[in-house]
Amino acid sequence: MKQYKIGLLRGDGIGPEIVDSAVRVLKAVGEKFDLSFTFTPYLIGGAAIDACGQPLPEETVKGCLASDSVLLGAVGGPKWDTLPGHLRPEKALLGIRAAMGLFTNLRPAKLYPALKDDCPLRADIVANGFDIMIVRELTGGIYFGERGYREGKYGEEAYDTESYSRMEIERIVRVAFETARKRRKKLTSIDKANVLETSRLWRKIVHEIAAEYTDVEVSDMLVDNAAMQLVKNPSQFDVIVTSNMFGDILSDEASQITGSIGMLPSASLSGETRGLYEPIHGSAPDIAGQNKANPIATVLSAAMMLLYAFNESAAADAIVNAVDKVLNAGYRTADLRGGENALSTVEMTDKIIENL
Numbered sequence: 001m002k003q004y005k006i007g008l009l010r011g012d013g014i015g016p017e018i019v020d021s022a023v024r025v026l027k028a029v030g031e032k033f034d035l036s037f038t039f040t041p042y043l044i045g046g047a048a049i050d051a052c053g054q055p056l057p058e059e060t061v062k063g064c065l066a067s068d069s070v071l072l073g074a075v076g077g078p079k080w081d082t083l084p085g086h087l088r089p090e091k092a093l094l095g096i097r098a099a100m101g102l103f104t105n106l107r108p109a110k111l112y113p114a115l116k117d118d119c120p121l122r123a124d125i126v127a128n129g130f131d132i133m134i135v136r137e138l139t140g141g142i143y144f145g146e147r148g149y150r151e152g153k154y155g156e157e158a159y160d161t162e163s164y165s166r167m168e169i170e171r172i173v174r175v176a177f178e179t180a181r182k183r184r185k186k187l188t189s190i191d192k193a194n195v196l197e198t199s200r201l202w203r204k205i206v207h208e209i210a211a212e213y214t215d216v217e218v219s220d221m222l223v224d225n226a227a228m229q230l231v232k233n234p235s236q237f238d239v240i241v242t243s244n245m246f247g248d249i250l251s252d253e254a255s256q257i258t259g260s261i262g263m264l265p266s267a268s269l270s271g272e273t274r275g276l277y278e279p280i281h282g283s284a285p286d287i288a289g290q291n292k293a294n295p296i297a298t299v300l301s302a303a304m305m306l307l308y309a310f311n312e313s314a315a316a317d318a319i320v321n322a323v324d325k326v327l328n329a330g331y332r333t334a335d336l337r338g339g340e341n342a343l344s345t346v347e348m349t350d351k352i353i354e355n356l
């Protein structure tokens with residue numbers, strides 16, 4: 001029996017509930033496919049601040065680096081919103097991404113036929129559905145640039161800076177071309193090259209690397225236009241590659257047109273570790289502890305882990321197919337317009353397990 005050590009970062013808000021759902025699904029799929037998982041929880045975010053005064057304890061970093069793979073829920077909440085930037089729960093998320101070298105963030109956004117009516121776009125716009133893979137750079141750009149406060153021309157001033165090195169751009173762009181090659185061979189690189197120097201370097205490097213991937217059709221798109229195109233004609237996109245912040249924003253937009261942000265999983269990868277897997281949504285403090293959250297994004301993140309970290313594609317497919325079946329059978333959580341018949345987090349998890 002194959003054995004995998006999974007680190008669990010439950011985090012805050014709905015994090016613990018949805019991670020527990022994914023753990024139940026992994027255990028169930030493990031029984032079917034003869035895989036054995038051990039799960040070790042580590043503190044992160046607000047929960048870690050409460051327990052030991054810092055959002056990302058050293059033990060957590062060590063534990064994650066020693067795990068075969070890591071599953072994360074979400075961090076943050078109103079309780080910790082007034083802390084200084086370096087002590088905020090979100091800082092831990094950036095910290096663990098950096099510590100594990102997770103420069104690639106894959107965020108697949110596709111429209112499930114069963115959720116067509118949950119999509120806020122007109123039926124004719126999504127008649128052909130859409131299936132987009134957002135490749136977001138995750139350890140550079142303005143998220144990690146120099147920031148601070150200073151005295152400026154008009155008094156108190158805050159600043160954040162964006163910088164990208166050739167190395168950082170080259171490696172993420174290569175991942176995107178490789179990803180496109182395995183899909184529909186269409187890559188859209190999104191930037192703001194009409195204004196930003198970082199974007200002009202980004203674009204130049206995309207064009208250089210394109211010469212090595214003549215089988216992939218590549219085009220550039222300005223980010224403001226991309227925001228518009230995503231709602232105007234989402235089916236034009238196959239693979240998108242973009243910077244950390246643009247990817248953050250566009251992936252939320254893409255999630256909303258799938259019906260709910262509660263649907264989108266993600267895989268954060270480096271060349272060396274087996275990565276970290278997390279839903280793209282946040283900790284939803286307003287519904288925390290109420291057994292209402294949609295566990296699907298986290299369950300699908302576990303499926304991505306099986307595929308990308310462990311190469312267990314049959315087990316990964318089993319989870320994806322189970323989610324399909326449950327949605328096709330009409331089961332919904334509250335975020336998916338479940339209304340009075342909405343399933344709870346635990347009930348939705350039960351349904352997925354029944355359909356494995």
Ligand code: IPM
Nearest residue numbers: 075076090093094248280282
């Ligand atoms: C995400 C989140 C995080 C990000 C926050 C919580 C720091 O929005 O994973 O998309 O901006 O990367």
Ligand code: MG
Nearest residue numbers: 248249252280
């Ligand atoms: Mg985000």
